[in-house]
Amino acid sequence: MATQTFLDANELVLNMGPQHPSTHGVLRVILNLDGEKILGTDCVIGYLHRGVEKIAENRTYPMFTPYVDRMDYVASISNGLGYCLAVEKLMNLPAPPRAEAVRVILTELNRIASHLVWLGTHALDIGAITPLFYTMREREEALKIFENYCGARLTTHAFRIGGLQYETYDGFEEQVKAFCDAMEPRIDEYETLLTGNRIWIDRLKGIGILTAAECKQYGVTGPMLRAAGVKWDLRKAFPYSGYEKYEFDIPTRENADTYDRYIVRMQEMRQSVRIVRQAVANIPDGPIIAKVPKVVKPVPGEVYVSIEAPKGELGYYVVSDGTNQPYRVRVRPPSFINLQSLEKMAKGALIADIVAIIGTIDIVLGEVDR
Amino acid sequence: MESLPWQDDLTAAVKQQFGDRVLEFLTYRDQKFIVAAPEAAVALIEYLKFEAGFDYLVDVTAVHWPKREGAQFDVIYILYSFERNDRVRVKVKIADGYKPETVTTVHLTANWLEREVFDMFGIQFASHPDLRRILMPEDWSGYPLRKDYSIIQMDQRWVKENLGIESGQ
Numbered sequence: 222m223a224t225q226t227f228l229d230a231n232e233l234v235l236n237m238g239p240q241h242p243s244t245h246g247v248l249r250v251i252l253n254l255d256g257e258k259i260l261g262t263d264c265v266i267g268y269l270h271r272g273v274e275k276i277a278e279n280r281t282y283p284m285f286t287p288y289v290d291r292m293d294y295v296a297s298i299s300n301g302l303g304y305c306l307a308v309e310k311l312m313n314l315p316a317p318p319r320a321e322a323v324r325v326i327l328t329e330l331n332r333i334a335s336h337l338v339w340l341g342t343h344a345l346d347i348g349a350i351t352p353l354f355y356t357m358r359e360r361e362e363a364l365k366i367f368e369n370y371c372g373a374r375l376t377t378h379a380f381r382i383g384g385l386q387y388e389t390y391d392g393f394e395e396q397v398k399a400f401c402d403a404m405e406p407r408i409d410e411y412e413t414l415l416t417g418n419r420i421w422i423d424r425l426k427g428i429g430i431l432t433a434a435e436c437k438q439y440g441v442t443g444p445m446l447r448a449a450g451v452k453w454d455l456r457k458a459f460p461y462s463g464y465e466k467y468e469f470d471i472p473t474r475e476n477a478d479t480y481d482r483y484i485v486r487m488q489e490m491r492q493s494v495r496i497v498r499q500a501v502a503n504i505p506d507g508p509i510i511a512k513v514p515k516v517v518k519p520v521p522g523e524v525y526v527s528i529e530a531p532k533g534e535l536g537y538y539v540v541s542d543g544t545n546q547p548y549r550v551r552v553r554p555p556s557f558i559n560l561q562s563l564e565k566m567a568k569g570a571l572i573a574d575i576v577a578i579i580g581t582i583d584i585v586l587g588e589v590d591r
Numbered sequence: 592m593e594s595l596p597w598q599d600d601l602t603a604a605v606k607q608q609f610g611d612r613v614l615e616f617l618t619y620r621d622q623k624f625i626v627a628a629p630e631a632a633v634a635l636i637e638y639l640k641f642e643a644g645f646d647y648l649v650d651v652t653a654v655h656w657p658k659r660e661g662a663q664f665d666v667i668y669i670l671y672s673f674e675r676n677d678r679v680r681v682k683v684k685i686a687d688g689y690k691p692e693t694v695t696t697v698h699l700t701a702n703w704l705e706r707e708v709f710d711m712f713g714i715q716f717a718s719h720p721d722l723r724r725i726l727m728p729e730d731w732s733g734y735p736l737r738k739d740y741s742i743i744q745m746d747q748r749w750v751k752e753n754l755g756i757e758s759g760q
Contacts, residue, residue: 267726272742274711275735279742310620437647437673440700451673458676522594522619525669525680527649538667540654551652553669561703590726 246586277550307537320384384510443533
């Protein structure tokens with residue numbers, strides 16, 4: 222014992238979080254370290270667990286829609302869309318074309334808003350403070366559209382089972398078009414700040430590599446999978462809400478590292494702008510909600526419906542037993558499943574990189590813990 | 592609406608490989624699922640991964656049916672194939688206390704998903720590498736997503752010891 226020196230000391234266990242600014246909420250990571258090198262990680266989650274799936278079983282179908290917004294609260298419109306689509310599939314009650322177009326516009330604006338939050342906070346974690354102010358400025362414009370549309374900015378409850386609650390407001394099209402026109406040069410602006418930035422490249426290139434095969438093993442979806450070269454997007458694979466009508470590309474990259482995920486998300490914002498432009502130029506007339514029965518009571522059965530949320534595949538597995546309350550609602554949260562790959566990506570990395578690796582997964586703890 | 596039978600080359604191949612261990616091939620609202628015997632689940636998922644291209648395990652979850660005699664739980668595995676662009680669900684019906692084999696040996700992503708099923712339903716997966724609670728506190732008693740667990744029920748002892756209050760209500 223007496224011969225043991227500092228240099229051959231055993232591994233050090235370091236606790237990161239749950240109150241740590243760069244874990245994006247209440248994520249606790251236990252790091253096993255050998256000096257600066259990470260030997261292993263263990264995620265402790267559940268601090269925000271609210272039992273959303275249990276609540277669903279004790280509410281009627283329409284009553285549960287506001288709750289889903291509280292999971293991924295920076296992309297609440299996507300959550301709502303997924304749930305509404307699942308119940309509509311269960312009841313075989315498609316939303317009318319006008320509702321689908323408005324849904325696409327709002328969901329894509331929400332994707333841009335979600336990616337902006339990611340970009341601002343990720344850059345802040347890496348040490349670049351400036352982008353945060355710019356991204357929040359643009360996000361504000363998107364949130365104003367949501368506010369004008371339904372009165373809420375974050376947990377919007379924008380959609381209803383079968384379509385929409387509200388007709389679009391006067392000046393909706395103009396405001397959305399103005400947002401699109403402003404957004405494209407702003408994305409260029411972010412890219413001049415970051416894409417060729419020496420520090421940004423040094424901190425991100427070659428960090429947190431997760432190859433396509435590993436992504437499939439870990440069930441990782443969304444921008445992380447696309448940055449590994451897999452051209453897969455649920456909007457193309459299983460088009461929903463009329464996405465088959467719009468022209469857009471699936472951006473992919475080959476290196477599967479943190480830098481490539483950044484590039485993929487930037488390009489996704491451009492594609493979202495492209496989709497919104499097409500959708501807003503051509504909103505069909507007609508009803509905004511299908512003929513939904515007063516009491517939503519699907520016949521017994523079960524469906525799994527998933528959408529491409531900003532973070533990956535967001536799925537709802539809904540089981541009906543023929544009553545007005547869902548028998549079981551299972552949410553397949555992209556953040557939860559993507560977070561599992563942290564262990565793989567962090568192994569062998571340096572302690573400074575763990576911040577970049579957590580940031581690149583783009584987690585929202587409300588969705589991880591539900 | 593009833594579930595409809597489903598037949599194609601995949602069902603024929605699975606039927607030939609597994610015989611009586613797969614019970615039914617059904618579709619509901621055009622979504623395919625296979626009902627299998629509990630002991631065949633891992634072999635079936637492995638077969639689907641390596642022979643049929645279903646290489647992405649989307650989700651593992653469970654449903655509690657307390658009134659169903661003999662098989663209280665459904666365990667559901669959702670699989671996706673990038674090659675076929677197709678989804679299929681594998682469903683097994685198990686009794687309370689039955690320990691299904693883990694599928695972490697086939698898909699790494701099952702690790703956390705099975706932990707969550709254990710946490711919420713108390714289904715223990717045999718030979719799982721790290722079967723701990725994941726969302727609820729580690730020393731919590733009871734399994735919240737079981738149907739006999741009321742929405743306002745909680746572990747009073749845990750609440751008292753850890754929060755220092757009589758009740759969380």
